[in-house]
Amino acid sequence: MVSSYEAVIGLEVHAQLHTKSKLFCGCATAYGAPPNAHVCPVCLGLPGALPVPNAEAIALAVRAGLALGCDVATSSRFARKNYFYPDLAKGYQISQFELPLNARGALEVELPSGTKRIGITRIHVEEDAAKNLHGVGAGTDTLVDFNRAGTPLIEIVSEPDLRSAEEAEAYLRKLRDILMFTGVNDGNLEEGSFRCDANVSIRPAGDETLGTRTEIKNVNSFRFVRMAIEHEIARQQAVVEAGGEVVQETRTWSESHHKTRSMRTKEDAHDYRYFPDPDLPPLVVAQARIDAIGAALPELPDAKRTRWRAELGLTEYDAQVLSAHPAVARYFDEVASALCAQAGGAARDEVGKRAANFVQAEILGHVEQAGLDARFPVPAAALAELLRLVERDVINGKIAKRVLSEMIESGEGAEAIVEREGLAQVTDAGAIEAAVRAAIDAHPAQVAQYRAGKTAVLGFFVGQVMKATRGAANPKQVNALLRELLGEP
Ligand SMILES: [Zn+2]
Numbered sequence: 001m002v003s004s005y006e007a008v009i010g011l012e013v014h015a016q017l018h019t020k021s022k023l024f025c026g027c028a029t030a031y032g033a034p035p036n037a038h039v040c041p042v043c044l045g046l047p048g049a050l051p052v053p054n055a056e057a058i059a060l061a062v063r064a065g066l067a068l069g070c071d072v073a074t075s076s077r078f079a080r081k082n083y084f085y086p087d088l089a090k091g092y093q094i095s096q097f098e099l100p101l102n103a104r105g106a107l108e109v110e111l112p113s114g115t116k117r118i119g120i121t122r123i124h125v126e127e128d129a130a131k132n133l134h135g136v137g138a139g140t141d142t143l144v145d146f147n148r149a150g151t152p153l154i155e156i157v158s159e160p161d162l163r164s165a166e167e168a169e170a171y172l173r174k175l176r177d178i179l180m181f182t183g184v185n186d187g188n189l190e191e192g193s194f195r196c197d198a199n200v201s202i203r204p205a206g207d208e209t210l211g212t213r214t215e216i217k218n219v220n221s222f223r224f225v226r227m228a229i230e231h232e233i234a235r236q237q238a239v240v241e242a243g244g245e246v247v248q249e250t251r252t253w254s255e256s257h258h259k260t261r262s263m264r265t266k267e268d269a270h271d272y273r274y275f276p277d278p279d280l281p282p283l284v285v286a287q288a289r290i291d292a293i294g295a296a297l298p299e300l301p302d303a304k305r306t307r308w309r310a311e312l313g314l315t316e317y318d319a320q321v322l323s324a325h326p327a328v329a330r331y332f333d334e335v336a337s338a339l340c341a342q343a344g345g346a347a348r349d350e351v352g353k354r355a356a357n358f359v360q361a362e363i364l365g366h367v368e369q370a371g372l373d374a375r376f377p378v379p380a381a382a383l384a385e386l387l388r389l390v391e392r393d394v395i396n397g398k399i400a401k402r403v404l405s406e407m408i409e410s411g412e413g414a415e416a417i418v419e420r421e422g423l424a425q426v427t428d429a430g431a432i433e434a435a436v437r438a439a440i441d442a443h444p445a446q447v448a449q450y451r452a453g454k455t456a457v458l459g460f461f462v463g464q465v466m467k468a469t470r471g472a473a474n475p476k477q478v479n480a481l482l483r484e485l486l487g488e489p
Pocket residue numbers: 022025026027038039040041042043044150
C-alpha cells in the first residue's frame with residue numbers, strides 16, 4: 001500500500017481560430033446558422049475537391065505560437081488522421097503530425113505557491129469535424145450538420161507538468177486570456193470554440209515513471225474541468241488501492257452525475273495511420289512573415305496589469321477586473337489615455353483610479369454580448385469627455401451618472417447635455433453661501449443640535465443645500481462653508 005499518490009495531468013486544448021472563413025475553403029464559420037447552410041464540396045469531403053489553406057488562419061496560429069513562446073517552423077506539414085465516424089465524411093481529418101507549425105513553448109501560471117512554468121509541447125493546425133445531432137428528425141435519428149466541418153482549430157498540447165485540478169484550471173484560464181487578447185480565439189466555452197481534453201494518471205509520490213493515463217473528453221466549463229479531474233484522480237486512486245489496474249481509455253464527464261464514465265478504449269497515434277496529405281504541399285511561412293507577426297503582437301494581460309499599476313496607480317483588484325476581457329481592457333485603455341494625455345505624475349494616479357471606478361461601476365453592467373465584438377453603451381472618447389468634466393469640477397460624480405444615462409439614451413455628448421440642462425456645478429462662492437445661510441436660518445433646532453456636539457447633523461445640512469441647488473453645488477465647498485458658518489461644535 002502506497003501512502004500517497006501524485007497526479008500527473010496534461011491538457012489538450014482545441015481552440016477555434018477567429019476567422020471569417022473555414023480552413024481549406026471559403027465557407028463562413030459563423031455560429032448558429034441553420035444546419036448545412038455553410039457547406040461546399042471541400043468541407044463536405046466530396047471526392048476530387050481540393051483544399052487551399054486559409055492565410056489568415058495560419059497567421060493566427062503563428063501568433064498563438066509566438067505569444068506562447070514557441071519555435072515557429074518555417075516549413076510544416078499537413079497530415080491525414082484516418083478514422084471512421086459519421087461526422088467525418090472524408091474518412092480522415094486534416095491535421096499536423098510529425099511536423100507541427102509550433103513547438104517547445106511554455107506558459108507561466110500564477111499559483112498560490114508561486115509561479116509555475118508549464119511546458120507546451122506543440123501547437124498544431126487542424127480542421128474541425130462536422131457535428132452529429134442525435135434524436136432529431138423522426139425522433140431517434142442522428143443527422144449530421146456540416147457547418148462546423150473544416151472550421152480552423154489549433155490544438156495546444158501541454159507537457160504533463162500539471163499536478164492538480166487547481167493547476168489545470170489556472171493554466172486553462174490563463175491560456176484562454178492570452179488567446180483572447182491576441183485575437184486568436186473568442187474564448188467562448190459554451191459555443192465550443194475553446195474545448196479541453198485532460199490526460200490524467202497517478203503514481204506513487206516521488207516516482208519518476210508515468211502511470212497509465214485516461215483521457216477525459218470535451219469538458220466545456222472551467223468548473224467542470226476541475227471537478228472532472230478531481231473525480232478522475234480519486235477514481236484511479238480507488239482502483240489502485242483496491243488492487244486493480246487503471247485501464248487506458250477515453251472517458252466522458254457527465255454533468256448530470258458529476259462523474260466520469262468510460263467511453264471507449266483509448267487509441268494510440270499509430271491507430272490513425274497518419275501520413276502526409278498528398279493534396280497539400282508543405283506549409284511554408286517565411287521567417288520575415290513570422291517576425292512581422294511577432295512585432296505586431298498585442299500587449300498581453302500580464303503586461304497590461306503591470307503597466308496600469310505602475311502608470312495609473314490601479315490596485316491589483318481593479319487591474320484584474322478590467323483585464324478580464326480584451327474588449328473591456330481596450331476600452332479602459334482608450335478612456336485612460338484620453339484622460340491622462342494632459343495629466344502627469346500623481347494627478348495621473350487620481351485620474352486613472354477614477355476612470356477605473358467609473359468604468360467598473362457604470363459601464364460594465366451595460367456591455368452587450370461578451371464576445372470579442374462586445375458593444376459599449378458609449379464610445380471611449382465620449383466617456384473621457386464626461387470624466388474630464390468631473391476632473392475640472394464642472395460637474396460632480398453624482399451628476400456624472402445622470403449625464404451618462406442621458407448620453408446612453410440620446411447619444412449626445414456630455415458637454416452638450418450639461419449645457420442644455422444647466423447641470424454645471426455651482427462653484428460661485430456667493431451663490432453657495434446664500435444657499436448655506438438659507439439652510440441654517442430655516443433649521444434652528446438642527447443648528448442647536450450641531451453646536452451641542454451632534455456633528456452627524458452636518459450631513460442633514462449638506463442634503464438641504466444640495467436639494468436647494470438641485471444637486472449642482474460643489475460638495476467640497478458646501479462642506480467647508482457649513483463648518484465655518486456653524487462654528488465649532
Ligand atoms: Zn466549404
